[in-house]
Amino acid sequence: MQPFIATRSNQDEVPLRREDELLRCSARISMDAETAERIRILLAMEIDWPSLIAASCRHGLMPLLYWHLHSLCPDLVQREVLHELRVRFVSNSARNCLLTAELIKVLTLFENHGIPALPFKGPVLARSIYGNLAFRQFADLDILVPEDKIAQAGALLCVQGYKATQEIPQAQSASFLWTQYELPYRHEGSSTCVELHWKVAPSFFPGAIDMQGVWNRVEWAELAGSRVRNLSHMDMLLILCAHGGRHLWEKLEWICGVAELVRVHPQMNWELLFKQARDAGSERVLLLGLIMAHDLLEVEIPEEVRRRIREDTPLLDLAALAQKRLFAPNLPPLTAMERCFYHVRLADRWPNRIRILTRMMFLPRYHDWICLELPMQLSFLYFPIRIGRLLWKSALAPCLRQTHRVKKIGPTSKRGRPTRAPAGIAR
Secondary structure (H helix, E strand, C coil): CCCCCCCCCCCCCCCCCCHHHHHHCCCCCCCCHHHHHHHHHHHHCCCCCHHHHHHHCCCCCCCHHHHHHHCCHHHHHHCHHHHHHHHHHHHHHHHHHHHHHHHHHHHHHHHHHHCCEEEECHHCCCCCCCCHHHHHHCEEEEECCCCCHHHHHHEEEEEEEEEEECCHHHHHHHHHHHHHEEEEEEEECCCCCEECCCCCCCCCCCCCCCHHHHHCCEEEEECCEEEEECHHHHHHHHHHHHHHHHHCCCCCCHHHHHHHHHHHHCCCCCCHHHHHHHHCCCCHHCCCCCCCCHHCCCCCCCHHHHHHHHHHHHHHHHHHHHHHCCCCCCCCCHHHHHHHHHHHHCCCCCHHHHHHHHHHHCCHHHHHHCCCCCHHHHHHHHHHHHHHHHHHHHHHEEEEEEEEHHHCCCCCCCCCCEEECCCCCCC
């Protein structure tokens, strides 16, 4: 199966380290004979185990790495390494069970007060796609509730010992609900984080998924002996691709989730899926996720989808950038402006790109509101405040820091080296 990116003539291929290749081979539930043999070949070579373990935790693949090493070839892994991975695996499993119990408790609380609640990612994804709670790493609980129930749901969480991590000025609550998509709450005793969502992405991200449609397509699933709402598999795929695309596919586990979801549903209605994506303006977001799953984890996708991908050169450029950065943690992070233009390029059509760019640049955010609390009548002033903060952060502040650094280093000689200060004179 030819990957899309590696076959492009303008793509500078960077060979994977053995540790990264082991992670890539472990990023799946079912292990075929060819991949299993590839893992054995890699383990016969010298492996930087501390680097591999750190990378597996960073990519959210530590449980799957341990599971496959333990199941396939424990004799090829150093005993102390396998023991460390086992300890981490058991600890992660215990934490996942505690978080799942807390999720059931919160869902029951909401249901008892007439609040429909739809959990996604976290335990539900682990159970419905991976088939085992222990196979995923997750640190918080994501719950969708209707927008008009957000305040009530938040108040119920506060009664249970949670506290919102962001205090939204009352005058800006409507703007916050429109521009944002989540509000995290952290338990003051256990530090458990529950993120209340009313949308699945901020208003400036490509693809406004129809939330009413998501609620209409809700399915039911079993989780820890309880019956809970679950996303339809097509909505789940669109949301996983939106999440990965928004964060530039920085974790291999996000790609694994897309690949396993496609594998679990071999009878996927691709025509209906792409209709939903086009209606949401997120077809390119979906295609990017499918490229990542196809290239890195060999997931099968229909020929018509492969044709669309091959014909979209800008999309292939975005995928090449994401794949390059995936296994290069030492690269400097993208600047806010670079991320902004990455998101703009993900949009399907030029009108959408202009709208997204305008919203990202000018819509006030949380930090704009808290830097100066204004009454409702003066809310329009947040727009120039937003522009001023962006100018300061992106242009003025870096220039001042550079000027200060040059003054601190001192004048330079003709060769570009700092001159030595005369004796007795402090620089």
